[in-house]
Amino acid sequence: MRARLAGAFAVAALSVLPIVWMAATALKPPGEYVSGSTALWPRAPTLMHLEALAAARVWRLGLNSLVVTLGTTLVALAASLPAAYALARLSFPRRLDMAFLVFILVVKLTPPIVLAVPLYQVLRGLGLLDTLGGLILAYQIYALPFAIWMLLGFVRDVPVAYEDAARIDGAGTARILLDIVFPVMAPGIAATAILVAVAAWNEFLFAFLFMQSPSGFTLPTAIATRINEDETLWGQLSALGLLASLPILCLVGIVHRALTRGFAGGLA
Amino acid sequence: MGAARLRLLLLIGPAAAILCLLSVYPLARLLVLSFTDSDHGLAGARFVGLENYAELAASRSFRVSARNTVWFTVMATASEVLAGLGLALLFDRAFPGRRALTLALVAPFVLSTVVVSAVWRAWFHYDIGFLNVALRSIGLPGVPWLFDPDLALGSIVLVDLWQNAPFCFLILAAGLRAIPPEVTEAARIDGAGAWRRFRDITLPLLAPYLFIAALMRSLDSFKLFDKVYAMTGGGPGNATETLSMHVHRLAFRYFEIGLASAAAIVMIVVAALLAGLYARALLKEGAR
Numbered sequence: 374m375r376a377r378l379a380g381a382f383a384v385a386a387l388s389v390l391p392i393v394w395m396a397a398t399a400l401k402p403p404g405e406y407v408s409g410s411t412a413l414w415p416r417a418p419t420l421m422h423l424e425a426l427a428a429a430r431v432w433r434l435g436l437n438s439l440v441v442t443l444g445t446t447l448v449a450l451a452a453s454l455p456a457a458y459a460l461a462r463l464s465f466p467r468r469l470d471m472a473f474l475v476f477i478l479v480v481k482l483t484p485p486i487v488l489a490v491p492l493y494q495v496l497r498g499l500g501l502l503d504t505l506g507g508l509i510l511a512y513q514i515y516a517l518p519f520a521i522w523m524l525l526g527f528v529r530d531v532p533v534a535y536e537d538a539a540r541i542d543g544a545g546t547a548r549i550l551l552d553i554v555f556p557v558m559a560p561g562i563a564a565t566a567i568l569v570a571v572a573a574w575n576e577f578l579f580a581f582l583f584m585q586s587p588s589g590f591t592l593p594t595a596i597a598t599r600i601n602e603d604e605t606l607w608g609q610l611s612a613l614g615l616l617a618s619l620p621i622l623c624l625v626g627i628v629h630r631a632l633t634r635g636f637a638g639g640l641a
Numbered sequence: 642m643g644a645a646r647l648r649l650l651l652l653i654g655p656a657a658a659i660l661c662l663l664s665v666y667p668l669a670r671l672l673v674l675s676f677t678d679s680d681h682g683l684a685g686a687r688f689v690g691l692e693n694y695a696e697l698a699a700s701r702s703f704r705v706s707a708r709n710t711v712w713f714t715v716m717a718t719a720s721e722v723l724a725g726l727g728l729a730l731l732f733d734r735a736f737p738g739r740r741a742l743t744l745a746l747v748a749p750f751v752l753s754t755v756v757v758s759a760v761w762r763a764w765f766h767y768d769i770g771f772l773n774v775a776l777r778s779i780g781l782p783g784v785p786w787l788f789d790p791d792l793a794l795g796s797i798v799l800v801d802l803w804q805n806a807p808f809c810f811l812i813l814a815a816g817l818r819a820i821p822p823e824v825t826e827a828a829r830i831d832g833a834g835a836w837r838r839f840r841d842i843t844l845p846l847l848a849p850y851l852f853i854a855a856l857m858r859s860l861d862s863f864k865l866f867d868k869v870y871a872m873t874g875g876g877p878g879n880a881t882e883t884l885s886m887h888v889h890r891l892a893f894r895y896f897e898i899g900l901a902s903a904a905a906i907v908m909i910v911v912a913a914l915l916a917g918l919y920a921r922a923l924l925k926e927g928a929r
Contacts, residue, residue, distance in 0.1 A: 378736050384728060385745035391760045391803070392748060394771060398763075409769045411778060456656035463649055473657070480664045482912050484864040486885040487905040490892045491667030491674070494682050514663045517656055546648055575753035577867045582893065593755040597871050600759050607763050614756040621751050629747050629811075636815045 392618070398611035399423065406607050422612035431595065435616060437505060437584075438574055438591040444509040445573040446566050449516035454562070456517075457524035458550060462533075477518040485578050488514060496583060503585050511579045516569045523568070523635050527561030528554065564631035571621055571628055592617040668909075675902035686899065693903035703904060705879050706887040713794055713883065714862040717801045722854050724802060725809025726847075730839075732810070733817050750807035758871035761800045762787070765872075787873055790880035797868050797881060805861075809854040816850030817843070856919040863912060884908050 393413060398406050399422055401415040460470050492511055493502070501507030531554050539549050555562065577593040584590055590598070596613050599606065621628065670683070675693055679686035697703045732743060749757065764771045765786035773783035786796040820843065828838050866885035869875060875882040875890070882890075888908065892901035 374734075374736065377731060377734060378738075380731055381736065381739070381742050384731070385742040388749055388803070388807070389745045391757075391764065392752070394764070395756075395760050407769050409774050411771060411775050452656040452659055455652040459649055459652035463645075463652070465649065466646075473653070476660070478916070479913070480660060482860050482916050483664070483668075484885055484905075484908050484912060486864070486866055486888045487671070487908050488664065488667050489889070490898060490901055490905060491670040492663065494670065495662070495667055510659070511663065513659050517660055521656060546652075571751055575751075575755075577753065577755045577871075593753045596753075596755045596759055597867075600755075600762060600871050601874075610759050610763070614759050617756055618752050622748060625744050625748055625751055628751050629744055632747070632811055633815065636812055 392622070395611045395614050395618070398607050399615045401608060403608055422608040425609055426612055426616070431613065431616070433588065434590050434592055434595045437589060438593075438617070440505050441508050441512070441580075441591060442570050442573045444505070445512040445516055446570045448509060449513060449520045449569050450562065450566060452513070453517055453520035453524055453565075454555065455550070457521050457528050458554060460521070461525055461528035462536075474522075477521055480514065481518040481522075485515070489578065489582050492579075493582060502583060503589055505584075505589065508580060508583055508591075511583060512573050512576065515572060515576070519572070520565050520569055523565045524558075524561065527558040527565075530561070531557045561634065564634040567624070567628055567631040568635060571624075574617075574621065671902045671905055674898055675906050677899045679898040679902075680896045681898065689899065693900045694907075696900060697903055697907065702879055702882065703887060706882040706884050709794055709880070709882055710863060710865065710884045713798060713801075713865055714859050716795070716798045717805070717862040717865075718855055718859040720798065720802045721806045721809050721858050722813075722851060724806040725811075725813050725854060726851070728806065728810040729813035729817050732814060746810060747807045749804045752804070754804065754867040755871055757800060757804050758868050761803075762872045765796060788877060790877050793873055793877060793881045797865075797872060800868060800872070801862065801865075805858060809858060812854045812857075813847065813850050816847045820846050852919065852922065856916070859915060859919075860912065863908075863915065 397413050397415055400418045400420070402417055402419045402421065405412075405415060405417070459465075460473065465473075492514070496502045496507045496511065499507070501510060535553050535557065536549050539553050544552070575593060576591075577597060580591045580594045581597060584594065587598075592613065596610065596617065599610055599613065674683065674686070676688055676690060677683070677686035678689050678692075728746065732739060732746075767773060767783055767785055767788060770786070772786065776783055785792060787793050824846075825838050825842055828842055833841070864885055865883045866889065869881050869883055869886050870889075873881045875886045884904070885908075888901050888904045891897045891904060
């Protein structure tokens with residue numbers, strides 16, 4: 374028992390150590406982090422890196438990230454909720470539902486870089502290259518297959534009897550969805566939304582390829598471009614990393630619950 | 642069209658339309674591009690047949706990136722599933738503070754890969770990185786984590802392990818919870834030791850979860866891009882160049898769209914084979 378506890382503490386400490394290091398480095402003057410000491414906590418804490426970020430108006434990039442995250446989540450839910458309901462409940466001609474699910478799996482396993490080349494040309498053709506709307510659209514390639522797959526399990530858990538009762542009372546499909554099915558599966562919808570949002574907030578490849586003007590960068594793109602600028606500009610880099618991580622770390626309990634719910638709902 | 646068909650179309654139409662626009666059309670376009678010498682779009686591109694594929698087959702850099710990708714996928718998947726199994730077993734019994742420690746474990750997994758790469762790149766710094774400073778402080782020599790071509794990809798596996806072992810941990814913990822305690826209890830009463838209970842009961846019952854964890858992790862490792870881009874840029878030399886990096890380089894640096902498309906098609910085929918292999922294994926497992 375004691376050994377188990379010690380082991381659990383040790384791995385948990387190893388797990389958060391790099392994150393603690395990042396938080397501490399964000400508050401260290403440059404002299405401290407290039408001095409070659411393993412001291413984690415800053416001796417003379419400073420806000421200079423955060424101030425430098427504020428001066429560079431980094432909050433605008435945070436706003437880009439936020440817009441893309443919310444937009445991606447809303448669009449994904451709006452499209453995937455009805456689709457998941459149809460796949461779970463309605464009969465499709467010629468097993469088209471199975472075909473659709475296989476298709477979704479294929480999309481899910483396609484490496485994003487593979488789609489990047491032709492998607493770039495599609496977005497350019499639609500005039501959506503270098504726009505947040507275009508990025509939100511491109512993110513559906515990750516978000517939709519994931520959301521449909523996860524929501525499918527939650528729709529199946531809604532008792533059919535509820536729907537039948539409403540149908541006898543004369544309710545149409547839209548009424549049934551909005552008044553009965555969605556409220557009953559609300560925790561599942563919330564879990565799905567959280568995971569889609571986290572993935573969109575963290576995404577790098579498409580943001581990096583499709584948003585070319587620096588004013589349209591999301592936080593991960595801003596971090597990646599800074600990594601290569603100066604090899605040891607760690608204070609600002611850590612401060613930026615901290616800003617990009619704090620919202621998610623604050624929600625880690627909710628994210629964990631969403632993941633657990635997802636695995637129980639047959640996500641894996 | 643009947644009312645039922647119309648309803649179906651309205652419900653699934655938007656999702657299907659978006660996915661077609663974002664995947665079916667681009668994939669078809671990709672396939673066509675892979676048979677051309679395009680450097681931009683389809684306009685003005687010349688049909689060259691299988692020339693791009695032949696060029697890839699003969700290309701040393703493509704072979705190196707394929708080998709690196711396979712090596713990384715195998716090493717990352719194996720280490721993450723094993724570590725996840727260890728963590729799931731460690732956290733399977735209730736103890737004070739378990740929930741908080743679980744969250745500490747999950748934290749790296751929810752962070753952006755770019756943030757993770759930024760921190761670890763700093764940690765791997767040869768002169769003043771946290772790891773080498775710590776090693777030297779206990780009298781050991783520093784390790785050229787990202788400078789040594791023989792070590793660099795292994796160092797990236799280490800980062801991937803730190804970030805993604807929690808994912809395997811969550812899946813396998815769910816698997817352990819699904820094993821009824823009576824089963825292991827009965828074996829204990831019959832005199833089976835801890836190792837035998839693990840080998841003959843826990844492991845077989847956990848097999849489908851191990852499969853899923855390995856499947857998800859290998860499909861994801863196969864796509865490796867962000868970490869390499871942010872930590873080594875594919876170097877030193879091409880020691881950490883992966884297929885994703887290679888396609889990116891061909892398409893967005895050299896504008897060899899035709900060649901990049903052919904490489905992308907090869908990637909899809911390999912990913913599909915990988916998934917198919919797992920699907921067959923899963924079906925067999927289910928049939929037993």
